[in-house]
Amino acid sequence: MKKLGSRLLAGPYVLWMVLFTIIPLCLILYNAFTNIDGGFTLDNVAAITDYVNAKPLFLSLGMSLVVTLACFLLSFPLALVLSKYSKNKNSIIVMIFILPMWMNFMLRTLAWRLILLNNGFLNRGLDILGFDPVYLMNTKAAIILGTAYDYFPFMLLPIYNALVKIDKDVINAAKDLGATSFIILKRVILPLSLPGIVSGITMVFVPSMSEFVIADMLGGGKVYLIGNAIEQAFNSGYADVHLGSGLSLSLMGLIIISMVIYKFFDRGEGGHGLW
Numbered sequence: 060m061k062k063l064g065s066r067l068l069a070g071p072y073v074l075w076m077v078l079f080t081i082i083p084l085c086l087i088l089y090n091a092f093t094n095i096d097g098g099f100t101l102d103n104v105a106a107i108t109d110y111v112n113a114k115p116l117f118l119s120l121g122m123s124l125v126v127t128l129a130c131f132l133l134s135f136p137l138a139l140v141l142s143k144y145s146k147n148k149n150s151i152i153v154m155i156f157i158l159p160m161w162m163n164f165m166l167r168t169l170a171w172r173l174i175l176l177n178n179g180f181l182n183r184g185l186d187i188l189g190f191d192p193v194y195l196m197n198t199k200a201a202i203i204l205g206t207a208y209d210y211f212p213f214m215l216l217p218i219y220n221a222l223v224k225i226d227k228d229v230i231n232a233a234k235d236l237g238a239t240s241f242i243i244l245k246r247v248i249l250p251l252s253l254p255g256i257v258s259g260i261t262m263v264f265v266p267s268m269s270e271f272v273i274a275d276m277l278g279g280g281k282v283y284l285i286g287n288a289i290e291q292a293f294n295s296g297y298a299d300v301h302l303g304s305g306l307s308l309s310l311m312g313l314i315i316i317s318m319v320i321y322k323f324f325d326r327g328e329g330g331h332g333l334w
Contacts, residue, residue, distance in 0.1 A: 086304075087304045087307055087308060087311075088304075088308070089304075090103070090300050090301045090303075090304035090305075091103050091104055091301070091304040091305040091307070091308040092104070093301060094301060095301065102305075103301045103302050103304060103305025103306075103308075104305040104308055104309065105305075106302055106305055106306065107305070107306055107309040111288075112285070112288055112306060114283075115283050115284050115285045115287065115288050116285045116288075116309075118282075118283070118284060118285075119268050119269075119270075119284040119285040119286065120268065122199060122202065122203055122206075122267070122284070123264050123267040123268045124264070125203055126203055126206045126207045126210065126263065126264075126267045127214075127260055127263045127264045127267065129203070129207045130207055130210060130211050130213075130214035130215075130259070130263050131214060131218075131256070131259065131260065133207075133211060133214075133215075134211065134214040134215040134218050134219075134259065135218055135252075135256070137156075137215060138215055138218040138219040138222050139222060139248070141153060141219055141222075142219060142222035142223045142225075153215075153216070153219060156211075156212060156215060157212045157215075157216065159208075159212070160212050164209065164272075165272075165276075167208070167209060168205055168209070168272065168273055168276045168277065169276070171201070171204065171205045171208065171277060172196070172276055172277060175195045175196045175201050175204070175277065176196050177192065177194055177196060179196075181193065181195070182194075196277070196279065197277070197278055197279035197281045197282075198278070198281075198282070199278070199282055201277040201278065202273055202274050202277050202278050202282055202284075204277075205273045205276075205277045206267050206270055206273050209273065210262070210263045210266065210267055213259065213262040213263050214259035214260070214262070214263050215259070216259075217255040217256075217258035217259040217262065218252060218255045218256055218259050219255070220255055221251070221252040221253075221254055221255025221256070221258075222248070222252050222255065224251075225247075225248065225251045225252065229247060229251075230243060230247060230248070233246070233247050257320065261318070261320070265313070265314050268285070268286075268310060268313060269285065269286045269289070269310050270284065270286050271284060271286030271287045271289070271290045274286065274287055275287070285306065285310065288306060289303050289306045289307055289310070292306060
């Protein structure tokens with residue numbers, strides 16, 4: 060009876076997985092390896108090596124690396140400071156940082172647009188202070204800023220959770236043995252927080268690789284990323300679902316590689332990770 064009840068409770072989840080994960084994935088796999096006549100082909104997957112697709116792919120890769128690095132450099136010191144506060148105090152501070160996540164994604168991006176416009180809040184402030192205006196709108200820098208802002212909490216939270224789990228007795232033992240703050244950071248804190256760091260990198264790098272909405276809103280169509288190429292393949296007037304599926308499959312390969320790397324490092328934390 061208990062088993063039957065458990066299966067019934069799992070039913071909605073299984074249905075959701077089938078309808079919105081397995082079936083779309085099967086459609087992408089089918090379309091990626093077939094042409095318009097239904098015949099088998101590798102051209103759609105190989106299209107990622109064409110210059111017109113390889114250029115935005117490497118641009119997306121480079122910008123995603125910059126976004127991931129920026130999020131890490133901001134998140135790790137902040138998480139390190141927050142982990143030293145009392146539980147009640149740091150919970151409030153962490154909530155403040157994740158508060159923007161409760162706001163609609165489009166509204167957050169529109170807010171950045173209002174800030175970065177040529178006559179936006181940033182340049183108005185610079186003008187009041189007597190500085191020359193900075194024209195960031197419709198540039199790679201604007202996309203990097205907007206993307207880093209949106210995905211910053213996804214880097215902060217895993218690192219913070221990893222740091223608060225570190226036994227303070229381990230750090231105190233290192234101090235008693237004469238280790239400096241730098242040595243403790245290098246030999247104790249960084250290795251023990253590595254699962255959280257890898258998790259944060261995965262959660263930022265993977266979605267930022269396929270990002271196209273922020274590129275459209277802050278890049279003004281002047282910065283063409285692989286996400287834009289896939290979106291246009293599906294939605295343009297010359298829509299080609301086979302090409303779009305092939306490009307999507309290439310990005311899925313990066314996601315799978317990232318998950319494997321994450322699983323490898325996550326074993327150091329006890330193993331109840333992604334799989």
